[in-house]
Amino acid sequence: MRTVNVAILGATGVVGQELAQLLGERQFPLGNLKLLASPRSAGKKITVSGQEYVIEAVSAESFQDIDIAFFSAGGDVSKQWAPIAVAAGAVVIDNTSAFRMDPAVPLVVPEVNKEAALTHRGIIANPNCSTIIMVVALKPIYDAVGIRRIIVSTYQAVSGAGYQAMEELDAQVSAYTAQEEQTATLLPVASCEKHYPILFNAIPQIDIFDEGDYTKEEWKMINETQKIFGDTTLRITATTVRLPIMRSHCESINVETKHKMTADHCRQLLTEASGIEVVDDVQSQEYPMPIYTSGQDPVWVGRIREDRSIDCGLNLWVVGDQIRKGAALNAIQIAEYLVPNLR
Numbered sequence: 134m135r136t137v138n139v140a141i142l143g144a145t146g147v148v149g150q151e152l153a154q155l156l157g158e159r160q161f162p163l164g165n166l167k168l169l170a171s172p173r174s175a176g177k178k179i180t181v182s183g184q185e186y187v188i189e190a191v192s193a194e195s196f197q198d199i200d201i202a203f204f205s206a207g208g209d210v211s212k213q214w215a216p217i218a219v220a221a222g223a224v225v226i227d228n229t230s231a232f233r234m235d236p237a238v239p240l241v242v243p244e245v246n247k248e249a250a251l252t253h254r255g256i257i258a259n260p261n262c263s264t265i266i267m268v269v270a271l272k273p274i275y276d277a278v279g280i281r282r283i284i285v286s287t288y289q290a291v292s293g294a295g296y297q298a299m300e301e302l303d304a305q306v307s308a309y310t311a312q313e314e315q316t317a318t319l320l321p322v323a324s325c326e327k328h329y330p331i332l333f334n335a336i337p338q339i340d341i342f343d344e345g346d347y348t349k350e351e352w353k354m355i356n357e358t359q360k361i362f363g364d365t366t367l368r369i370t371a372t373t374v375r376l377p378i379m380r381s382h383c384e385s386i387n388v389e390t391k392h393k394m395t396a397d398h399c400r401q402l403l404t405e406a407s408g409i410e411v412v413d414d415v416q417s418q419e420y421p422m423p424i425y426t427s428g429q430d431p432v433w434v435g436r437i438r439e440d441r442s443i444d445c446g447l448n449l450w451v452v453g454d455q456i457r458k459g460a461a462l463n464a465i466q467i468a469e470y471l472v473p474n475l476r
């Protein structure tokens with residue numbers, strides 16, 4: 134198999150570091166690796182698979198001879214550099230929201246719609262982390278009995294807001310231990326006027342508010358899910374909440390199916406599905422929890438029950454490491470699928 138020259142833009146960030154680590158772990162056919170960030174981090178050193186790399190500031194020359202460029206440096210950075218990377222001949226797999234709803238850009242979760250990746254014109258979008266975790270869990274149900282409506286509430290980790298949010302939670306834990314005053318400067322959204330402590334808290338705002346008083350994160354879950362399933366009739370409502378979890382998002386999902394599915398059938402179907410681990414034994418108090426799913430590849434499903442308030446309804450508790458399957462792993466799975474088709 135040919136080797137693949139890779140660039141990671143955002144290599145010092147939460148997603149970028151996971152991308153670099155996974156390339157080594159998964160024995161990706163890696164040729165050259167270029168690690169890119171802003172001028173702030175230029176010159177820093179990062180070790181990947183025992184080899185030391187120096188971070189470079191992204192520039193117009195960064196994408197020469199690059200086959201695949203993973204972008205995870207924020208939407209504005211993607212909008213600026215993706216056209217330049219594509220013009221240089223790279224395929225961009227973008228972790229930001231910059232191109233996700235562009236009709237010309239495929240939005241791909243390999244367990245659901247991997248073939249869409251082959252329709253790319255230079256850019257492939259990786260969906261929002263909460264969306265990826267949800268659609269992996271729902272795809273087998275969607276295929277078996279159809280889905281009419283989804284009601285999802287999320288319980289999201291601070292690492293979903295980047296490395297500075299993790300540092301803020303750490304600092305709040307230290308301040309609490311030292312009986313000092315809590316400071317909050319970042320969450321829920323750095324650019325918003327008000328900031329709240331995340332330690333001992335639940336913040337019902339992820340991203341800024343948008344149409345109908347939904348947050349952008351909530352709209353991403355709605356619009357992206359419809360695009361990935363290719364089904365605009367799918368009715369979805371979402372409430373997204375940040376909790377003091379370091380890593381792994383959790384989701385309480387209620388689905389109204391088109392035809393009846395029993396909890397036992399659902400459990401069996403999800404047990405056989407690719408990318409899913411079912412942990413669902415209430416007699417033994419077994420269910421997925423973020424401290425156990427962090428650093429793991431699968432989407433974990435438990436608490437599978439029939440919703441007795443409607444004729445065809447199911448409740449699921451879904452947990453997934455949003456840095457892995459919700460971002461870096463999904464992007465690398467797309468790249469692995471593309472490799473045999475690269476020029």
Ligand SMILES: NC(=O)c1ccc[n+]([C@@H]2O[C@H](COP(=O)([O-])OP(=O)(O)OC[C@H]3O[C@@H](n4cnc5c(N)ncnc54)[C@H](OP(=O)(O)O)[C@@H]3O)[C@@H](O)[C@H]2O)c1
Pocket residue numbers: 142143144145146147148149169170171172173174175191205206207208210228229230261262292293294295296297455456459460
């Ligand atoms: N964290 C998650 O769970 C997650 C999941 C899915 C998708 N995403 C998306 O992935 C993207 C990155 O998220 P993250 O959590 O990894 O963020 P992060 O930890 O804050 O890292 C941001 C990265 O972007 C780089 N960067 C910032 N401004 C730049 C610029 N002007 N030019 C070049 N590089 C720049 C930073 O480099 P410096 O070191 O130079 O500042 C750093 O490497 C975001 O769009 C986010 O929405 C995140």
